Amino acid sequence: MDMPKVTRRTFLKVSAAAGGAAAAAPRLLQAMENELGGRDYSPVTMAQRQAIPYTCHVCNIQDGAIAFVENGRIVKLEGNPEHVSTRGRLCAKGNAGMWYTYNPDRVLYPLKRVGARGEGKWKRITWEEALTEVAQRLDAALKEDPNTIMLKWGRDRTGGALIRFMHTLGSDNTMNHTSVCESSKKVGMEPTWGPDIETPDFSKTKYVLNFGSNVLEAAYFHNPLSQRVTEGRIDNHMKIVTFDVRLSNTAGYSDEWIPVFPGTDGAVALAIGHVILRDDLQDSEFINTWTNVTVEELKEHYKSFTPEWAEKISGVPAATIERLAHEFATTKPATVFTYRGPAKHLYGSYNEKACMMLPILTGNVEKAGGYCLPRGMGWPQPNPKPPKPAKHAYANHHYHPLFPLASHGVSHLTPFDIFEGRTKVNVYFTYMDNPVYTNPGAQAVWGRLFKDEKLIPFFVSISTVIGEETAYADIILPDCMFLERWEPESMPNSLWPWLGIRQPIIAPLGETRETRVILRDIIHKLDPDGSRGMKQYWNFKDGEDYMRQHFDNIPGLKDVGGLDFLKKKGVWPIYGKLDPRTGKVVDKTGREIKAEYELYKKELSDSDMMGATIEPNGLIVKNGKAIGIRRNGKNYVGFPTPNRLLNVRVDEWAKYGFNPMPTFKRIPWHETMKDDELVLTTYKFNVHVQSRTASVKWLAEIVHNNPMWINPETAKKIGVKTGDLVRVESKVGYLVTKAYVTEGIHPKAVAIATGCGHWEYGRLATLKLNEKPQFGGTEDPDLKNVWWDDKGVHPNIIIPAIADPIGGSQAWYDTVVRVTKAGPNDKYGDVFGDFQKHLEAYREGLRFTYKGDLHRKMHPEMAHWPGPEQSQDQGHHS
Known part of the structure; x- marks a missing residue:
């Protein structure tokens, strides 16, 4: 038109x-x-701009989006209206995403360290020089032991390229970031129903119990889910009850905010379950048919979890628990949501499991408006594939010998394994990671590790900017920004599965190369003629060629054009069109596209059953694998667990002395808190994510500092008001920041946001605005147009590294602190972490592992367990 x-x-x-x-x-x-979405015009020339679909990667939600290009420059980003999950919308972070590409402090060519580690002295080198040195170091490491090559990533959206690279080298030594993210949530869920995430059907529900999730701004999938929350509120008059330490934006949007003592969500959930079972409000048919326990077993197990018991632990009145239990159980449909709030504690997996039980008890599983399984899609890997490594590393992202149930790893403990000699590293790779800033202990632990050239002899950073970790690198290989590279995507962030792509909107700036190409070039440098058997696994011309090997032969997608379809549309399938009046995806008749429910009740076909056997318990097995379960005379696919049921009782947990049934364990050091001690919690702003948003001016202008939230009652006791300096001291260190007095936080807690307080990451993040651009960056006249002079104070240096002995999560929200008025020698921004005290705290945390001396004390109900010395299974490996 x-x-x-x-x-x-x-x-x-x-x-x-x-x-x-x-x-x-x-x-x-x-x-x-x-025509909102898909068209845009220059305000000067009125010429139509080129529109290119892609998938966002400012955070991990992977929203479908469209970039607009004018004269070779990205000028605008907006949502893709044909994307069924995000439906034409981007959050503030996504809209600002082009400023990652045009960050004036980007590294645009390879760099080599010329000063001491962390000194900030670099020289420009060629790609040939960089690849040659990296290959030489890898070659030497391979001769000793491939597992002395370690790669740790923060976000891996490469579609398998990082693991392919390490497997090509024969190394099993890979680390993710999940233990500082949501691993105990995942481990709390996986053995019960298979997947490691859920999709609450907010748009169709009438009642939500939200435990510690700030879904409207900071939780996983906040853009797609917040849209559905709004629909549920408008269309169904949905009620939301939020249990949270802090009055988050989601808590403020809720009908009720119930301040709960940190780490006690699980106790409240168990007490709600107690009332449901005591008063016969449960869905008995669903429990008896689709779980591995009976209603009578649950009633007996839940007897002791009374509302009065939970009130003493959590502070939530027993009468409130009674009322909410009846409301939740009698309102249909209803659902539950959690994220990091319940999970990021010692025993966070127990908390997650207790919350997850509520929709199971009431039968609100896989129903419209209920607690639904995630819907995702996969893609094939290019052939041939490298074999798995010949031997396991001591600890990798699927396994740690002291945490055998933590199937997503315990990566935040990696420095201590290296310090104490259990893991040896010759070459360390980092990719989209910044643990010197984002992990517990921060520079006091991770900075100490990377500075030690005996422990980390050679450090390679595949990065776009010099952050707190990359500042210690020996070689920096400049990666592309997400708007300049190819990557496959599929996220279960709605009830409609989809495949998407990230494609280059513009050519990579400077000498930057996309991740796959960097990894390919390293392998080709190691094995130029293919004689070492490595090159065959990296047989692709460029990123687009690699993507064709992913997508061009997927049934259905192949029929409409494979990658060419995705290049044009950004997502497949296209379910319908966006109705601009309702914001919903509709079919040709204008009716909303309906989701499919009760996936577990899909019946197996005659061909599925051909050659299958049915075991006495109803399990249907074919070719040695469970494919379904017989219930009430019908052959259903069941849940994606080994026994095709919801496992309320998790027998694998019992093997290691953990309670296999839903339970709660209080944080021991919370029980012995003194009157002047508080619990430190952290949180995210809706415009910041991990550390990567610090260089985006649009976002930094909105939020650039992070005062400590403190309750008025508590503030009065120590004599502080908003704006006063306070000293926050834990057993491993201290910091000095400003107080923000508010009734929006529990009286026994304080809260400090992450995302602020950088000491690296470029001129904007550090407010060193008068320095000159380096490493290929450009002079940006707008960079000095900054009206703020406060960059905040980062809290992680005073948080010890403690892991949930079941799920492996970092116990972010368990740290006990003492808050006092700042002294005469305290200055705003002072931070200190004592490494020896961090080491002591880490060792104390290990006492709760299944081999630790405090394990039995915490689990007297498991006294019959023989103990780790008799256990034959010392862990599993995925």
Whole structure:
């Protein structure tokens, strides 16, 4: 459609009342309103800009989006209206995403360290020089032991390329970031129903119990889920009850905010379950048919979890628990949501399991408006594939011998394994990671590790910017930003599965190369003629060629054009069109596209059953694998667990002396807190994510500092008011920051946001605005147009590294602190962490592992367990 000509007369008509304008200038209104998404015009020339679909990667939600290009430059980002999950919307972070590409402090060519580690002295080198040195170091490490090559990533959206690279080298020594993210949530869920995430059907529900999730701004999938929360509120008059230490934006949006003592969500959930079972409000048929326990077993197990018991632990009144239990159980449909709040504690997996039980008890599973399984799609890996490594590393991202149930690893404990000699490293790779800033202990632990050239002899950073970790690197290989590279995507962030791509919107700036190409070039440097058997696994011309090997032969997608379809649309399948009036995806008749429910009740076909056997317990087995379960005379696919049931009782936990049934364990050091001690919690702003947003001015201008939230009652006791300096001291260190006095936090807790307080990451993040650009960056006149002089104070240095002995999660929200008025020698921004005290705290945490001396004390109900010395199974490896 041609852009309509705008005259003074048509402008005046459009400026009139909406009804009159629609009648007078329909073509103009259609251009302005009905085609939101997919078209954009230069405000100067009125020329239509080039629109290219992609998948966002500012955070891990992977929203579908469209980039607009004018004269070779990205000028605007917005949501992709054909994406069924995010439906044409981007959050603030996504809209600001182009400023990652145009960050004036990007590293645009390879760098080599020339000063001491962390000194900040670099020289420019060529790619040939960089690849040659990296290959030489790898070659030497391979001769000693491939597992002395370690790669740790923060976000891996490469679609398998990082693991392929390490397996090509024969190394099993890979580390993810999940233990500082949500591993205990995952481990709390996986053995019960298979996947490691859920998809609450907020748009169709009538009641939500939200435990510690800030879903409207900071939780996983906040863009797609927050849209559905809004729909549920409007369409169904949905009620939301939020249990949280802090009055988050989600808690503020809720009908009820119930401040709960940190780490006690699980106790409240168990007490709600107690009332449901005591008063026969449960869905007995669902429990007896689809779980591995009976209603009678649950009633007996839940007897001791009374509302009065939970009130003493959590502070939530027993009468409130009674009322909420009846409301939740009698309102259909209803659902539950959690994220880091319950999980990031010692025994966070127990908390997650207790919360997850509520929709199971009430039968609100896989129903419209209920607690649904995630819907995702996969893609094939290019052939041939490298074999798995010949031997396991001591600890990798699927396994740690002291945490055999932590299937997503315990990566935040890696420095201590290296310090104490259990893991040896010759070459260390980092990718999209910054543990010197984002992990517990921060620079006191991780900075100490990377500075030690005996422990980390050679350090390679594949990075776009010099952050707190990359500052210690020996070689920096400049990666592309997400708007310059190819990557496959599929996220279970809605009830409609999809495949998507990230594709280059513009050519990579400077000498940067996309991740796959960097890894390929390293392998080709190691094995130029293929004689070492490595090169065969990296047989692709460029990133697009690699993507074709992923996508061009997927059934259904192949029929519509494979990668070429995705390049044009950004996502597959296209379920329908966005209705701009409702914001929902609709079919050709204008009706909303319906999701599919009760996936576990899909019946197996005759061909599925051919050659299958049915065991006495109903399990249907074919070719040695469980494919379904017989229930009530029908052959269903069941849940994606080994026994095809919901495992309320997790027998594998019992093997290591952990309670296999839903339970709660209080944080021991919370029980012995003194009157002047508080619990430190952390949180995220909706415009920041991990450390990567610090260089984006649009976002930094919105939020750039992070005062400590403290309750008025507590603040009065120590004599502080908003803006006063306070000293926050834990057993491993201290910091000095400003107080923000608010009733929006529990009286026994304080909260400090992450995302602020950088000492690296470029001129904007550090407010060193008068320095010159380096490493290929450009002078940005807008960079000095900064009105703020406070970059905040980062809290992680005073948080010890403690892991949930079941799920492996970092216990972010368990740290006991003492808050006092700042002394005469305290200055805003002072931080200190004592490494020896961090080491002591780490060792204390290990006492709760299944081999630790405090394990039996915490689990007297498991006294019959023989103990680790008799256990034959010392862990599993995925």
